[in-house]
Amino acid sequence: MKGFCEECRDYVDFTIEEVKRDKEIRGISIEYTAKIAFCDECTNELFVSELRDENLETINRNYRLTEGLIQVYEIGEVLEKYDIGKRPLSLILGWGEGTLSRYVDGDIPSRQYSDILKRLQTDFEFMLELLEKSKSKITERAYTNCLRAAQRNLENEKEMMAVFQSEEKIDSVVRYIIYKSVEITPLALQKLLYFSQSFYKAFTEKFLFDNDCGAWIHGPVYRNIYYKYKDHGYNPIDEDVDKFMNFDLTETEKTVIDTVLLNFGCYSGKILEYMTHAERPWRESRNGLEDSEVSDRIIEKELIEFYYKEVLGKYNMINISDIRDYSTDLFRKIQRSS
Ligand SMILES: [Zn+2]
Numbered sequence: 001m002k003g004f005c006e007e008c009r010d011y012v013d014f015t016i017e018e019v020k021r022d023k024e025i026r027g028i029s030i031e032y033t034a035k036i037a038f039c040d041e042c043t044n045e046l047f048v049s050e051l052r053d054e055n056l057e058t059i060n061r062n063y064r065l066t067e068g069l070i071q072v073y074e075i076g077e078v079l080e081k082y083d084i085g086k087r088p089l090s091l092i093l094g095w096g097e098g099t100l101s102r103y104v105d106g107d108i109p110s111r112q113y114s115d116i117l118k119r120l121q122t123d124f125e126f127m128l129e130l131l132e133k134s135k136s137k138i139t140e141r142a143y144t145n146c147l148r149a150a151q152r153n154l155e156n157e158k159e160m161m162a163v164f165q166s167e168e169k170i171d172s173v174v175r176y177i178i179y180k181s182v183e184i185t186p187l188a189l190q191k192l193l194y195f196s197q198s199f200y201k202a203f204t205e206k207f208l209f210d211n212d213c214g215a216w217i218h219g220p221v222y223r224n225i226y227y228k229y230k231d232h233g234y235n236p237i238d239e240d241v242d243k244f245m246n247f248d249l250t251e252t253e254k255t256v257i258d259t260v261l262l263n264f265g266c267y268s269g270k271i272l273e274y275m276t277h278a279e280r281p282w283r284e285s286r287n288g289l290e291d292s293e294v295s296d297r298i299i300e301k302e303l304i305e306f307y308y309k310e311v312l313g314k315y316n317m318i319n320i321s322d323i324r325d326y327s328t329d330l331f332r333k334i335q336r337s338s
Pocket residue numbers: 005006007008009012039040041042043044
């Protein structure tokens with residue numbers, strides 16, 4: 001790609017650099033990172049229309065961020081969410097019929113108009129109200145499509161609220177693990193929960209969730225989660241978790257779970273089961289039981305806490321990423337014993 005350099009009076013190669021710039025819009029100074037082309041021959045700044053357009057978009061976006069105005073792409077999302085066109089929505093809102101077209105092309109809405117569009121992002125009942133009031137302004141078809149979409153949004157929202165309200169912390173962790181795993185069986189899920197809980201306690205002094213863990217024949221098991229997924233047997237859990245992308249988890253909690261998945265999630269459920277069989281908490285909890293003896297004994301939290309504190313010291317773990325040494329060691333151990 002070449003650009004015209006005024007100094008060299010010729011088409012030249014150029015290099016694009018990112019430069020901090022300011023631009024005043026409507027009396028407000030907007031800081032932005034501009035992409036500027038410099039001539040490779042004389043280092044003079046060049047005019048490149050594509051870069052100008054890109055910079056204008058950046059300024060526009062930053063201005064909206066600073067002023068709390070709706071972004072262009074968000075307006076697009078609103079139209080999609082309600083399955084409605086720019087013109088009919090403009091009419092429903094009582095605006096000029098070309099208003100939303102201009103906004104989608106990049107015109108900046110006034111605060112009042114922006115606030116209404118923002119409200120439409122999440123307030124589906126507000127949309128339903130507007131729709132009923134302005135029914136006569138749009139075609140029957142536009143009305144029906146929008147009505148259906150708004151009702152569907154409202155239902156999804158209610159469903160999601162119900163899920164969140166009835167959810168325990170462990171459910172959030174489960175959903176997150178399923179969401180992050182390419183493929184996961186109920187057996188593997190149980191063990192990954194157990195390792196997440198144990199390492200979270202070891203590194204932060206707190207347990208990730210309150211639930212007690214059973215010392216079952218096939219290793220540590222969280223009973224309520226077992227019953228929730230037992231129909232999958234040894235098959236991967238194919239639950240559609242993408243629908244609920246909100247997890248009630250802090251960044252630290254996510255980091256610990258991510259690291260457990262990275263270092264233990266690569267093993268099959270059966271391997272993970274053998275790993276937990278090699279650890280003291282499960283073995284001690286099943287003291288005196290036959291290998292195949294069903295039991296409702298739990299693995300006491302203190303046992304987990306004490307054991308993993310020891311692991312932390314023994315492996316000189318400082319960062320959560322250090323758990324790698326432990327998982328590879330466990331893996332070697334069970335290979336030797338089988
Ligand atoms: Zn030049």
